[in-house]
Amino acid sequence: MLRSESMSRFEFPTLTDVRAAAARIAPFARVTPVLRDQALDELAGASLHFKCEHLQIGGAFKFRGACNAVWSLHEEEARRGVVTHSSGNHGAALALAARSRGIPAHVVVPEGAVRAKLANIEAAGAILHVCAPTLAAREETAARVARETGATMVHPYTDPRVIAGQGTVVLELLRQAPEVDVLIAPLGGGGLMSGAAIVARALSPSTQLLAAEPTGADDGWRSMQRGERVVDVVPNTICDGLRATIGEINFELLRARGVEIATADDAQVLAAMCLLWKHLKQTVEPSSAVALAVLLAQRERWRGKKIGIILSGGNVDLDALSFLKQATESS
Amino acid sequence: MLRSESMSRFEFPTLTDVRAAAARIAPFARVTPVLRDQALDELAGASLHFKCEHLQIGGAFKFRGACNAVWSLHEEEARRGVVTHSSGNHGAALALAARSRGIPAHVVVPEGAVRAKLANIEAAGAILHVCAPTLAAREETAARVARETGATMVHPYTDPRVIAGQGTVVLELLRQAPEVDVLIAPLGGGGLMSGAAIVARALSPSTQLLAAEPTGADDGWRSMQRGERVVDVVPNTICDGLRATIGEINFELLRARGVEIATADDAQVLAAMCLLWKHLKQTVEPSSAVALAVLLAQRERWRGKKIGIILSGGNVDLDALSFLKQATESS
Structure with a gap:
């Protein structure tokens, strides 16, 4: 090992x-x-x-990782918020974690994602960014949001x-x-x-x-x-x-x-x-x-x-x- | 007080x-x-x-009371089993408690009781006794079963x-x-x-x-x-x-x-x-x-x-x- x-x-x-x-x-x-x-x-x-x-x-367990990421940020970083791409539990978890620190959460979601899940992410307080339903589009959009807002990328599992x-x-x-x-x-x-x-x-x-x-x-x-x-x-x-x-x-x-x-x-x-x-x-x-x-x-x-x-x-x-x-x- | x-x-x-x-x-x-x-x-x-x-x-919480009643019995009493009238959670709970001690449970149920609930009580191992759907009939039937079998009556709440x-x-x-x-x-x-x-x-x-x-x-x-x-x-x-x-x-x-x-x-x-x-x-x-x-x-x-x-x-x-x-x- x-x-x-x-x-x-x-x-x-x-x-x-x-x-x-x-x-x-x-x-x-x-x-x-x-x-x-x-x-x-x-x-x-x-x-x-x-x-x-x-x-x-x-x-979901996702709140643990999202919350650790959000509260690991320095004050200055935190203020600029966090960003991720996820139409599922991680998106909602990151939004909830961001809310616990009072900072913005940007969540990139693909066109055509399940409405109920998006509503869930939005209800948790996220700013939604809709993009084309490809991995490339998601990553590009997240990178652009990060560039424009200074938000820290929090990847769902890496x-x-x-x-x-x-x-x-x-x-x-x-x-x-x-x-x-x-x-x-x-x-x-x-x-x-x-x-x-x-x-x-x-x-x-x-x-x-x-x-x-x-x-x-x-x-x-x-x-x-x-x-x-x-x-x-x-x-x-x-x-x-x-x-x-x-x-x-x-x-x-x-x-x-x-x-x-x-x-x-x-x-x-x-x-x-x-x-x-x-x-x-x-x-x-x-x-x-x-x-x-x-x-x-x-x-x-x-x-x-x-x-x-x-x-x-x-x-x-x-x-x-x-x-x-x-x-x-x-x- | x-x-x-x-x-x-x-x-x-x-x-x-x-x-x-x-x-x-x-x-x-x-x-x-x-x-x-x-x-x-x-x-x-x-x-x-x-x-x-x-x-x-x-x-349901009912298992606690039923279990305490069943395990409070002397060996001799216990062997003759327990009896109650209930078409709900107490009947099933008493059956489960009796099973934990390996003794018989008689449960008196009214005609016309919900089939799913009876199946539940029976699945827990009870012997069902069906009677007319009146309180008097239930109490009489339970008393008769107690008399005939020597089972101890365990009332659901008194x-x-x-x-x-x-x-x-x-x-x-x-x-x-x-x-x-x-x-x-x-x-x-x-x-x-x-x-x-x-x-x-x-x-x-x-x-x-x-x-x-x-x-x-x-x-x-x-x-x-x-x-x-x-x-x-x-x-x-x-x-x-x-x-x-x-x-x-x-x-x-x-x-x-x-x-x-x-x-x-x-x-x-x-x-x-x-x-x-x-x-x-x-x-x-x-x-x-x-x-x-x-x-x-x-x-x-x-x-x-x-x-x-x-x-x-x-x-x-x-x-x-x-x-x-x-x-x-x-x-």
Whole structure:
């Protein structure tokens, strides 16, 4: 591990950074509860500890990273605000974090993005900048906004301050459920799993780390197989929070920390979402449920283990409720 | 208060009984989390601490009382099982508690009870006894089952073991959110509020105690106004868990402990249910939401206070999800 790390072009955030982040965000973020359920334990044949980040401010773990980034800025920088491109939870989280410091947040969103999500970001107080729905247009627009306003760019998952912030989830989880044998979290761009790996490797080295990806956006899994970052996967999954391509720093960090990646398909994700609704009484995003889906797909492997599962977000749209209703009725 | 207590025909359970209950049920019941939300705090103008008993085993606080009753029995009594009449959460809770001790549970249910609820009670392992849908028929049938099987009757809210068990909710809450100025819980038969009052008066004497009743089943409120138990209210409310008439011991205990009763109508209850879904991301029964509804109806009175609110159950039927979906869409 040391060798690959020394070969990395990146300086990874450390446990010290995560601890500093925890202190920085403590006045604003929530210590989310860990929930358990006997029926789910029996189903999995293991002892499951669900870390409820869907109950975090803004409904997702994203607030932690955004809040750490915002409160890491010097006074002078902060005054000029922050900028990002995201039509999802990170955009809303950054806006909420900026509001906690009373500074402007610019969020670049693509034309045609889901209206409800934009309304959510705007309600959090962001200034929206609409651009063409391509990655190039998003990046250019964000760069232009940064140039024109002096706002600091806060990338959703490659920013080291964001990674350190996300790590605070696991700092808490390891206090609430010490010595888990396995830790599972969803993988999109890799911010959460990067933070998780930093903390788990430092505080609980024997814990196995498993990143859960939807089969329809398995760029992380393919990258791990090939040993280099695969960037040409066209995502096709209901896990809308996990469509991003794994970041460079995130891929290298996950490799260096021995994180394994496993996948589950959308049907397995929906089944897991129903189980979480039925037994835990929690409505989570498909992007959250993928972690339980992967675990259940491998249940023989983890029998009898103590397992931490990060439920990353709960910003379901209204159709999800209809789906849960129908699925429960027909079961 | 001493005077009215000495005049009572009942010997009320004490803090010692509640503490014994807490020890007895600890291996089986969950320590439920307390959730908070800034938007709800702002809405109420107060600091709200939601005790999540909808996340208790069986989806309601009822498991605590049932479990304490079941584990209070001598070995010989226990072997003959337990019996109750309930088509709701208490029936399922008693079945689950009996299962934890490996003893039979007989649950008397009225003809025409909601199929889903009966399935729930049966799934928990109870032996169902169907009777005519009158209180007399229920009581007779339960008495007959007790006679024939030797099972011990466990009344849903007048049984002192049940009251002591329900009190453990507040034992936990006062550790999780110490020194609340106000404590609000729903009022049906009065088991939860009785247990709550015993604990709060002993450990936090200055806490104001407020019982929340639906306007359409306000027998408790009327009883308090009249100074004697009113038993002729015909319930008409969506709060199906709160249709029971307040018990004699419960009414006397609530009077002796200075519990105030306030009401909210069904529209206010549904609005509160939507707020809990929107901000806390929790689906609770209307019977739970009445506590927040009462608080919001009196918000001027409680401005700036620290408030404990017991979310008593989360066994919503499927229509509730449709309702939440529609209500959120149209708002």
